[in-house]
Amino acid sequence: MKTISAVPSRRDYWAQQMQLGYDLIQQVIPFEVHECGEGFASLPDAAERAGIEMQFSESKIAGELERVFFIREGLVNKLMDIGRAMNDRGWILKIEDGYRSQDMQSQLVRKPELFDAILKKCIWENDGQLPPTELVFRRATVLIANIPKIGTHMSGSAVDISVFRRDDGSEVWRGNPYLEMSERTPMRxxxxxxxxxxxxxxxxxxxxxxxxxxxxxxxxxxxxxxAMGNILSGHPAPARYGPVHWDPQTNRVTPYDEPLRPLNPLDAIEQEIAAATQRATTSI
Structure with a gap:
């Protein structure tokens, strides 16, 4: 007789997935990286040259910071191939985000809309009580990459995407729009x-x-x-891309001196919890 496995509660599933995400991060942290020094290239320019219909987010990433639709040169043609395949299928690839600088990633962790959503889920996870700072730190590390080594956007090797239909412009619906911070966020x-x-x-x-x-x-x-991509693809060789500072004028990259140093340490997260609590109190 086949056993039917029960679906965990929403709260249990959230906690399990966030712990699995944190466990994956622990694998990424020691993974070897041999930064190749490759520069960046523009995705909008590449799409225009290739005649590929592609969209790009018009929202700010945090505060007044514009999104940067550049990634490593060696990845651009692969992304163009994806965009072309989507067009052939009747879809349009929308790039929501590309490279993020240290300042961009640091501010994103503290962005009120995102931080408040994560804190709300952590309070829910903690039976309605304000959670320990360490718990919020871990959840933010999984969902917004609070450590440069794991922040693949900071390596110029990641994109966030949505997909739309060419015929009527409707979104190829994935259950929620970009971004979503809940038990619906994990891929499966x-x-x-x-x-x-x-x-x-x-x-x-x-x-x-x-x-x-x-x-x-x-x-x-x-x-x-x-490092994350190599682990997920089962590729044991050192990664080519690590977190870098990018100079758009010269297209030169400089590896981070301290890739494992949190962008927002525990005391900063504690301050953000206080600010988020105050915002919640004020809005009542």
């Missing part, structure tokens, strides 16, 4: 409709056919050639 969440899961998996199959691996705990994030 059991709390989305079957059709939405199918869309996620079909998009992922197309991305991974060109080497862009999915981060299992976010349905919009894909990366390649960095």
């Amino acid at each position: 969440s059991p709390f989305i409709e079957a059709d939405d899961l199918q869309n996620r998996l079909e998009i992922t199959a197309l991305m991974e056919a060109h080497g862009f691996m999915h981060f299992p705990f976010e349905f919009w994030h894909y990366n390649q050639g960095d």
Whole structure:
């Protein structure tokens, strides 16, 4: 007789997935990186030259910071191949985000809309009580990469994406729009409709056919050639891409001096918890 495994509660699933994400990060931290020094290239320019219909987010990443639609030169043609394959299928690839500088990533962790959503889930996870700072730190590390070594956007080796239909402009629905911070966020969440899961998996199959691996705990994030990507693809060789400072004027990259140093340490997260609590109190 076959045993039917019960779906965990939403809260248990959230906690389990976030712990699995943190466990994966622990594998990434010691993974060897031999930074290749490769420069960056513009995705909008590449799409225009190739005649590929592609969209790019018009929102700010945090505060007044514009999104940077550049990634490593060695990955651009692969992403163009993906965009072309999506066009042939009647889809349009939308790039929500590309490279992030240290300042961009640091501010993103503290962005009120995102931080408040994560804190709200942590309070829910903690039976309605304000959680320990360490718990919020871990969840933010999984969902917004609070450590440069694991922040594949900071390596210029990742994109966040959405997908739309060419005929009517509607989104190829994945259960939620970009961004979502909940138990519905992991790629294979059991709390989305079957059709939405199918869309996620079909998009992922197309991305991974060109080497862009999915981060299992976010349905919009894909990366390649960095420590995370090598682990997810089972490639044991040192990664080519690590977190870098990029000079757009010279197209030169400089590796981070301290890639394992948190962008927002525990005391900063504690301050953000206090600020988020104050915002919640004020809005009541």
